[in-house]
Amino acid sequence: MTFLLMFCLPLVMAAVCFALRQQQGLVQILAIGTTILLGWVIWQVPVDQPISIVGVSMTVRAINRLFLLAVAGSFCITFIVATRVAHGENFVVIGLIIFSLINAALTIDVQSPFLITLLLLATGLAIILAQVDLPIGTTTLLRGRAIGSGLRYLVMMLLAGVLLALCFVLADLENTPDRLSTTSLARPLLALLVVGISLRLAIIPFHSWLPDLLEDSPPLVGILIGMINLAALLFLVSAFQFLLAPGLLTLDPGRLRLVRFVALGSAIGGSLLAIHERPSLRRFLAMLLISDSGMMLFGVVSSTTGLTGALFQAFNQLVLSVVLWTAVALLERPEPTRAAAGDGWLRRRPWASGVFICGVLALLGIPPFNGFASRTLLYQGAAEEGRGYLVALLIATMLGAYAFALVLRDHFLGRAPAAMPEEDLTDFRGLGLPPPPPQRSEPLGATTVAVALLGICLVIGLYPPLVLDPIIEAVRGLTFVQFL
Numbered sequence: 343m344t345f346l347l348m349f350c351l352p353l354v355m356a357a358v359c360f361a362l363r364q365q366q367g368l369v370q371i372l373a374i375g376t377t378i379l380l381g382w383v384i385w386q387v388p389v390d391q392p393i394s395i396v397g398v399s400m401t402v403r404a405i406n407r408l409f410l411l412a413v414a415g416s417f418c419i420t421f422i423v424a425t426r427v428a429h430g431e432n433f434v435v436i437g438l439i440i441f442s443l444i445n446a447a448l449t450i451d452v453q454s455p456f457l458i459t460l461l462l463l464a465t466g467l468a469i470i471l472a473q474v475d476l477p478i479g480t481t482t483l484l485r486g487r488a489i490g491s492g493l494r495y496l497v498m499m500l501l502a503g504v505l506l507a508l509c510f511v512l513a514d515l516e517n518t519p520d521r522l523s524t525t526s527l528a529r530p531l532l533a534l535l536v537v538g539i540s541l542r543l544a545i546i547p548f549h550s551w552l553p554d555l556l557e558d559s560p561p562l563v564g565i566l567i568g569m570i571n572l573a574a575l576l577f578l579v580s581a582f583q584f585l586l587a588p589g590l591l592t593l594d595p596g597r598l599r600l601v602r603f604v605a606l607g608s609a610i611g612g613s614l615l616a617i618h619e620r621p622s623l624r625r626f627l628a629m630l631l632i633s634d635s636g637m638m639l640f641g642v643v644s645s646t647t648g649l650t651g652a653l654f655q656a657f658n659q660l661v662l663s664v665v666l667w668t669a670v671a672l673l674e675r676p677e678p679t680r681a682a683a684g685d686g687w688l689r690r691r692p693w694a695s696g697v698f699i700c701g702v703l704a705l706l707g708i709p710p711f712n713g714f715a716s717r718t719l720l721y722q723g724a725a726e727e728g729r730g731y732l733v734a735l736l737i738a739t740m741l742g743a744y745a746f747a748l749v750l751r752d753h754f755l756g757r758a759p760a761a762m763p764e765e766d767l768t769d770f771r772g773l774g775l776p777p778p779p780p781q782r783s784e785p786l787g788a789t790t791v792a793v794a795l796l797g798i799c800l801v802i803g804l805y806p807p808l809v810l811d812p813i814i815e816a817v818r819g820l821t822f823v824q825f826l
């Protein structure tokens with residue numbers, strides 16, 4: 343019953359919210375209450391006690407429960423922020439549907455990888471709906487560029503789904519006792535798995551869809567994309583457990599080294615592209631996330647320490663995605679007065695700017711934020727595999743820090759004018775009109791939530807065992823690590 347509640351309640355509430363979508367205040371209250379209730383339900387679910395529903399085995403493992411709770415909390419905060427920033431008419435409805443799909447993908451047993459692949463494909467289709475969703479009462483039409491980026495994302499996700507499905511079809515053939523052919527399918531299995539996951543995680547050279555999609559979507563859609571990428575990374579860990587532990591996929595050092603090179607190339611390439619894309623905050627942030635995904639992929643295929651760091655970094659990236667895209671949404675709010683030339687974001691939006699700056703520092707692994715502990719584990723795992731790997735990760739981090747320094751100079755620093763020019767002022771008394779009410783450029787509620795979430799990142803950074811201990815315990819139960 344508890345498992346059904348995790349999947350069915352968000353879908354039922356999505357239908358209710360769709361019927362009440364014209365009353366956004368009520369819809370958001372219902373969505374926030376639903377996420378809080380589901381968080382409590384997830385906390386009550388017994389760990390490592392599989393059940394079967396309609397022939398599908400489902401289990402909540404310790405690591406999955408940690409991420410399920412993080413996803414529930416992230417959705418709750420996102421819906422709270424949505425009360426003060428722009429979003430589409432059906433954003434809450436789509437968010438609840440994605441919540442249900444992620445719950446299912448992280449709960450279905452690893453022995454059903456094909457079903458998990460279909461669920462991840464469904465989340466991609468839901469993102470398209472969120473990307474083309476327009477605000478209530480808008481009179482503007484959807485831009486052609488947004489439609490184009492959405493279609494490209496759809497094609498990429500369909501291709502990723504097909505490749506992953508073929509991977510597990512070959513795995514079934516490899517596991518057939520009376521198979522006629524003696525040729526091993528390990529090499530095509532690994533190629534299909536890595537390319538399919540690389541498409542999902544926007545690993546270079548399969549990355550171009552992510553900056554375009556984030557640039558053409560409402561800021562809060564970036565949070566949903568981050569959650570789906572997290573589910574895809576956890577699916578990769580489950581897939582390795584499914585393929586490596588029983589011996590379906592054997593990895594020789596050469597094949598594994600190639601995967602590591604691809605991951606490191608994405609980490610360094612993402613940071614280099616962040617330097618090039620610094621004129622746009624959204625595209626810059628997308629490139630940093632691509633670089634971070636490359637580091638996490640490297641951690642998964644490195645060692646026990648690297649895998650622990652990758653899972654910890656995935657948790658941190660989920661939390662930081664909410665922080666960063668909330669900050670972007672606050673920075674992009676219409677201003678009550680026209681900005682003067684040379685007036686940086688740090689003067690015009692000090693709180694949102696501070697949240698964005700601290701969020702990027704945490705993503706880059708700068709102490710005392712939570713990203714420092716996870717990045718340290720990734721560096722340690724790289725050092726265990728070879729000094730060259732460690733140097734490559736450090737180069738990627740330094741390039742990302744350099745790109746961020748340029749963004750600080752170009753977007754956030756500046757000198758505000760002493761006074762607004764007289765011709766820019768409107769004489770409301772001379773027109774016989776009352777002056778307009780003062781507008782709050784930084785809404786108190788959303789800003790407070792973002793600052794509070796940044797405080798949680800600081801607490802995790804100062805006391806990493808709060809999150810790290812359950813991750814370490816979960817990694818100990820993964821038998822595929824010994825085959826890496």
